[in-house]
Amino acid sequence: MSVGPRLPRRSALALAAGLVVVAGCDDGETPTPAPTPTPDPDVELVDRVLAELKGAERLATAAGDGGLAALHRAHIEALDGTTPTGGPARRAGADAVRRREQRLQQHLESAALTAESGALARLLASMSAAVSQQLVGRLA
């Protein structure tokens, strides 16, 4: 199965580009309004997940937990192909990291449940399982 983690964002862009072409080919006298593209609900979902992941990555980095930060960077890259460049958060303690990871795990589970794309749901569920392993393992 081909799993395209960048599918939601790109499919939305492709849809928008196609509509521009269609509108440009209309040679009739009466200008027809360009149809409004139907937004891909997964684009917004991925954006929300990325915001959570980037926040968790900054906190893990600030807490000096390089392994956890690397996990989040891998997840961010899987979703949008970029590496986070934001500055580190203020110094963070283990309790704050653990609470943030618990929140992230629940967020990822919820996102996996609501994703329209089965491939995206699978990826998000796998990420939630990876965070669960961290919570039971090193962060317990």
Added chain:
Amino acid sequence: MTDTDALQTTLAAEHAAVYLYGVLGGRTSRSRTPQLFDAVSAAYAAHRARRDHLVRELTDAGVDPVAAEAAYEVPRPLETPAQVERAGLDLERSCAATYAYLVASTVDDRRRWAIAALNETAVRELAFRGTPEMFPGADEHADR
């Protein structure tokens, strides 16, 4: 591929897991390796419960649940606790991939169940000396 097909595939995996954990249970000792014994016993109970849930789910949907095979290939050798641990870890990783597939193939309550199963199985890997992974059940993302 319908969600019913995916449930049948998952049930077939659970039949195998229940069988193999039965074998692994016979290779562990409550007195000599209590932690391993507990891990195998807990895994056996969890997979049996999941198997029963899937049988009910399919039956309620008017589908004949896939039956268990008479026997399954058992990993060899299984002479030491480390070998039993390795077999348990491999089994959980295989199940994680199956649950991830089920997540992709279902929606709503069935997907919710698959997500929970994937999470529990990923955590159970740690009881068999597994190390945390980047993408449990979806290894291909780790290879990119």
